[in-house]
Amino acid sequence: MQHTSWHWRLFKGICLALISLFFLFPILWVLLMSFQTNEDILRVPPSPFFTPTLDNYRALIAGELTGAGSTLKIAYMKNIWNSFVLSACSVLLSLLLGVPAAYAFARYRFRLGENIAFTLLSFRFAPPLLVLLPLLLYFQDLGLYDTYFGLIWVYQLITLPLILWIVRGYFEDVSPDIEHAYRIDGHSWLRSFLKIAVPLARPGIAAAALLAFIFAWNNFVFALILGSSDVQPVTVGALAFITASGIQYGQIAAGLVLSVIPTFVLALVMQRYLVEGLSLGAVKG
Amino acid sequence: MSFLILDRLTKSFGALKIFDGLSLSVNRGETVAICSPSGSGKTLLLRLIAGIYEPDAGEIVIDGRPVTGLAPDARGIGMAFQNFALYPHLSAFENIASPLRARSVAAPEIERRVRRVAEILKIGHVLQHLPRELSNGQKQRTALARAIVADARLLLLDDPLRNVDAKLRYEMRQELPRVLREFEATVLYVTQDFREAMALGQRIGVLCDGGFVQVDRPQRIYSDPSTIEVARLFGDPTINLYDSQLADGVVSLLGLGLALPGCAGAARRPCRVAVRPEHVQIAVNGEAGERAGLPVTIEAVTPLNQNAVLLLHTAAGDELLATTTLQRAEALACGPREAVALVRPEHLLLFDRATGARIRTD
Amino acid sequence: MTTQDMTQAAALPARRRSGRMRALLPYLLSLPALVVTIGILIPFGTAVYYSLQRYNLAFPFTRGFIGLDNYAQFVTDPAFWNTVQISLLYTVVTVGVELALGLSMALLLQHRTPVNNLLSVLLILPLMTAPAIAALMWKLMTNPNFGVFSYLVGLAGFTEFRWASSPSTALFTVVLVDVWVYTPFMMILLLAGLRSLPRQPFEAAELDGVPASFVFFRITLPMLTPYIITASLFRMLDAIQQFDIIYAMTQGGPGDRLMVFQVQAYLEAFTFTNIGRSAAFLMVLWAITFILSNLFIKQWLKLRERTHRAA
Numbered sequence: 018m019q020h021t022s023w024h025w026r027l028f029k030g031i032c033l034a035l036i037s038l039f040f041l042f043p044i045l046w047v048l049l050m051s052f053q054t055n056e057d058i059l060r061v062p063p064s065p066f067f068t069p070t071l072d073n074y075r076a077l078i079a080g081e082l083t084g085a086g087s088t089l090k091i092a093y094m095k096n097i098w099n100s101f102v103l104s105a106c107s108v109l110l111s112l113l114l115g116v117p118a119a120y121a122f123a124r125y126r127f128r129l130g131e132n133i134a135f136t137l138l139s140f141r142f143a144p145p146l147l148v149l150l151p152l153l154l155y156f157q158d159l160g161l162y163d164t165y166f167g168l169i170w171v172y173q174l175i176t177l178p179l180i181l182w183i184v185r186g187y188f189e190d191v192s193p194d195i196e197h198a199y200r201i202d203g204h205s206w207l208r209s210f211l212k213i214a215v216p217l218a219r220p221g222i223a224a225a226a227l228l229a230f231i232f233a234w235n236n237f238v239f240a241l242i243l244g245s246s247d248v249q250p251v252t253v254g255a256l257a258f259i260t261a262s263g264i265q266y267g268q269i270a271a272g273l274v275l276s277v278i279p280t281f282v283l284a285l286v287m288q289r290y291l292v293e294g295l296s297l298g299a300v301k302g
Numbered sequence: 303m304s305f306l307i308l309d310r311l312t313k314s315f316g317a318l319k320i321f322d323g324l325s326l327s328v329n330r331g332e333t334v335a336i337c338s339p340s341g342s343g344k345t346l347l348l349r350l351i352a353g354i355y356e357p358d359a360g361e362i363v364i365d366g367r368p369v370t371g372l373a374p375d376a377r378g379i380g381m382a383f384q385n386f387a388l389y390p391h392l393s394a395f396e397n398i399a400s401p402l403r404a405r406s407v408a409a410p411e412i413e414r415r416v417r418r419v420a421e422i423l424k425i426g427h428v429l430q431h432l433p434r435e436l437s438n439g440q441k442q443r444t445a446l447a448r449a450i451v452a453d454a455r456l457l458l459l460d461d462p463l464r465n466v467d468a469k470l471r472y473e474m475r476q477e478l479p480r481v482l483r484e485f486e487a488t489v490l491y492v493t494q495d496f497r498e499a500m501a502l503g504q505r506i507g508v509l510c511d512g513g514f515v516q517v518d519r520p521q522r523i524y525s526d527p528s529t530i531e532v533a534r535l536f537g538d539p540t541i542n543l544y545d546s547q548l549a550d551g552v553v554s555l556l557g558l559g560l561a562l563p564g565c566a567g568a569a570r571r572p573c574r575v576a577v578r579p580e581h582v583q584i585a586v587n588g589e590a591g592e593r594a595g596l597p598v599t600i601e602a603v604t605p606l607n608q609n610a611v612l613l614l615h616t617a618a619g620d621e622l623l624a625t626t627t628l629q630r631a632e633a634l635a636c637g638p639r640e641a642v643a644l645v646r647p648e649h650l651l652l653f654d655r656a657t658g659a660r661i662r663t664d
Numbered sequence: 665m666t667t668q669d670m671t672q673a674a675a676l677p678a679r680r681r682s683g684r685m686r687a688l689l690p691y692l693l694s695l696p697a698l699v700v701t702i703g704i705l706i707p708f709g710t711a712v713y714y715s716l717q718r719y720n721l722a723f724p725f726t727r728g729f730i731g732l733d734n735y736a737q738f739v740t741d742p743a744f745w746n747t748v749q750i751s752l753l754y755t756v757v758t759v760g761v762e763l764a765l766g767l768s769m770a771l772l773l774q775h776r777t778p779v780n781n782l783l784s785v786l787l788i789l790p791l792m793t794a795p796a797i798a799a800l801m802w803k804l805m806t807n808p809n810f811g812v813f814s815y816l817v818g819l820a821g822f823t824e825f826r827w828a829s830s831p832s833t834a835l836f837t838v839v840l841v842d843v844w845v846y847t848p849f850m851m852i853l854l855l856a857g858l859r860s861l862p863r864q865p866f867e868a869a870e871l872d873g874v875p876a877s878f879v880f881f882r883i884t885l886p887m888l889t890p891y892i893i894t895a896s897l898f899r900m901l902d903a904i905q906q907f908d909i910i911y912a913m914t915q916g917g918p919g920d921r922l923m924v925f926q927v928q929a930y931l932e933a934f935t936f937t938n939i940g941r942s943a944a945f946l947m948v949l950w951a952i953t954f955i956l957s958n959l960f961i962k963q964w965l966k967l968r969e970r971t972h973r974a975a
Binding site: 029032033036037039040041043044046047050058059060061062063113114115117118120121122124125127129130133134135136137138139140142143144145146147148149150151152154155170173174177181186189190206231234235236237238241251252253255256259266269270273276277280281283284285288291292295296297298299300301 | 689690691693694696697698700701703704705706707708710711714765768769772773783785786787788789790791792793794795796797798800801802803804805807809810812815844847848849852853856857860891894895901905907908911912925926929930933939942943946947949950953954956957958960961964967968971972974
């Protein structure tokens with residue numbers, strides 16, 4: 018580039034610094050708040066200098082939050098556990114259902130398959146409430162309301178299309194001759210699927226599973242409508258306890274921090290798979 | 303009894319009919335080279351036999367057992383693909399061992415047999431490498447080793463030398479018959495290269511327009527082609543071919559009348575006449591003597607292997623190719639450009655102008 | 665019977681089974697996906713049916729089929745037009761800002777230096793935050809009593825800046841949160857797009873001494889257009905049906921200031937128990953997303969084909 022003069026570089030540096038500040042400051046500030054006492058938080062002007070305390074986290078883990086003069090029993094850790102169960106089981110189920118289907122859609126050109134794939138994809142982008150409203154009434158009749166099973170089933174709406182479409186692209190990239198060769202060697206279809214097709218599509222499966230987990234973890238509206246406190250994930254639980262009166266702000270901040278740790282860790286560890294997942298495999302990471 | 307029988311196979315993709323009643327039988331232990339212009343379905347034929355595709359009609363019998371409808375793993379076939387189709391995530395050793403693992407062979411026996419094949423094919427030193435770490439030649443040998451390691455009754459080799467360099471191709475062409483003999487396999491060998499077919503095939507099948515137009519020993523395919531396509535496919539430089547007339551047992555080659563005693567009584571008919579370049583003799587400075595020949599001018603002399611190719615023009619402007627020895631060519635290149643082309647009637651090949659089928663002249 | 669006949673007879677049942685299995689395999693493999701699809705289509709059909717009914721849980725006896733009346737009422741219903749207006753405004757502003765900001769960030773981070781690599785990883789973090797959680801984080805920071813942002817704008821002289829609680833700044837606040845969460849999405853897709861562009865045009869332009877602005881508008885931008893369109897359509901699909909951020913922040917308030925489609929439909933169904941009207945709202949939204957998603961899928965397939973061909 019010709020514009021490598023010092024003031025151009027300085028301008029770029031300032032822009033980057035401001036952008037980083039905007040996107041990272043909220044995370045940093047909430048992290049700091051989570052180690053503060055209520056007095057530290059309410060101090061004016063707000064200050065990044067204080068004596069850190071782990072009390073907020075201790076209270077959250079114990080499930081006994083300090084209210085206005087009393088102690089509130091809020092099982093926030095249970096919400097986090099629910100998020101784990103719902104996200105992990107949804108992704109596992111989607112992998113179990115979606116990887117074979119993705120293989121079928123990639124390898125066999127059949128009308129029904131194409132229709133299923135497109136219907137699932139287009140409903141991935143349809144307003145979730147549209148399906149959730151009638152489902153709520155069905156679920157209450159079927160006894161699926163407020164159950165893990167019911168929610169995991171509905172979470173397939175988010176996770177299955179992702180896995181189907183991303184993994185399908187990867188199966189399409191595997192030369193069919195490699196599988197043919199394996200069949201001719203004398204291996205059954207199942208073995209060629211498990212030993213050749215799946216291992217060769219593994220990066221795509223990892224990308225899809227990672228993204229599906231993050232989407233499931235971050236989902237809010239499904240459980241808001243189809244679950245009550247017993248199975249509610251952390252997104253819904255956080256909103257419930259933030260609106261409960263008199264809770265200490267440091268405890269809220271600690272709760273928010275705990276809720277984002279899993280997705281942050283996943284994103285940092287598996288960063289190279291993120292791009293391909295986010296674009297449904299349309300852009301290489 | 304034939305080991306492999308293809309009985310009236312038919313296969314279409316949509317409106318495109320690839321095979322129409324294709325038949326072939328191959329004897330036990332025999333190597334048949336399948337040679338044809340590209341796009342005539344050689345690869346598809348191997349895939350039908352392997353069970354990757356199913357024929358629309360017809361039957362495939364391997365060693366007395368009809369296999370149509372059987373899955374590929376139930377057919378006991380070894381196959382080497384043109385694009386190698388190695389398993390990219392497995393070492394060369396595991397690639398080769400794959401058919402043995404499928405047959406639940408014990409580990410020490412697998413080790414022994416993979417090593418043996420690898421030694422024969424000279425890839426013993428790269429067995430621990432992944433396919434992407436192998437050279438093209440090593441990939442090709444690995445693919446070949448995988449095809450033969452389990453003593454498959456039938457080997458299908460799909461142009462295995464296509465994607466390797468010329469030197470290696472030449473080496474393998476010498477080596478392959480020995481390897482195949484050692485494993486006593488019945489082999490179908492697909493290739494686009496007629497020399498490869500002639501070098502490797504005990505018989506050659508020429509695939510054209512949905513079926514085999516000729517299946518015969520290499521020498522017969524060359525000297526006695528049954529159609530124009532066969533004649534054109536085999537031979538380098540390609541055969542000289544002209545429109546002509548057959549009347550009263552005389553055929554005209556660019557205006558030179560040649561008598562064919564075998565066709566004396568036949569009715570007048572349009573035909574095409576062909577003569578191989580090596581059967582065109584060049585006479586200069588009256589060497590022709592009394593014999594009737596075609597006056598030509600020598601336009602170009604091009605060396606080709608141990609021979610030279612002469613490009614000749616007739617007065618009417620038609621082109622004719624002739625081959626001759628290098629010494630003779632050198633002499634001709636220094637001499638006069640005017641010459642006479644001599645052709646003996648028994649070297650002429652006649653074909654029907656409409657169908658391309660051979661017209662027998664003897 | 666000869667030996668050959670016997671082997672032939674023995675082979676027959678197996679052969680037939682194998683042939684039938686082969687034809688059935690794709691259907692067997694996609695059966696679970698089919699079941700899930702049907703599981704979506706049934707409630708979808710039910711929702712369509714609801715939208716054609718007078719159906720209020722508070723008045724069960726008045727339930728009945730009324731054709732397109734729910735939709736017809738929208739024509740003269742200011743609440744409906746308010747929803748349309750707010751949703752479209754929200755979509756256009758968020759996607760517009762995110763595109764501009766995301767593209768600038770992608771351009772700034774284009775070259776693979778250690779600092780840029782680190783930043784491009786860290787800047788993904790807002791996207792990894794659940795939108796509902798992000799809204800709560802911003803709510804904490806814009807709290808009038810102790811929020812650090814409230815304090816900072818106070819320093820700048822805006823002492824009466826009420827963020828999401830004031831009708832005049834509520835939209836600004838939720839847009840800000842949306843931009844915070846989703847700009848990294850634009851950034852990483854456009855960054856990947858930028859890095860996948862062929863280098864020759866840029867090298868040629870540099871050799872010829874073409875000005876940087878010309879390179880950007882005549883080379884970079886046109887080549888990046890497929891990525892921009894795909895990412896923008898994807899974001900528009902999300903933004904027009906935004907629920908989490910707005911619901912967690914203000915539940916559609918103050919007043920009806922942030923009544924976007926899904927929030928409006930949620931309140932119709934769960935506060936006013938008017939299922940029929942709620943379903944009709946959602947059907948209108950569905951029609952919009954249907955068009956957008958078809959455009960998106962077409963774009964995305966085109967882009968995906970190119971990516972996988974290049975691979």
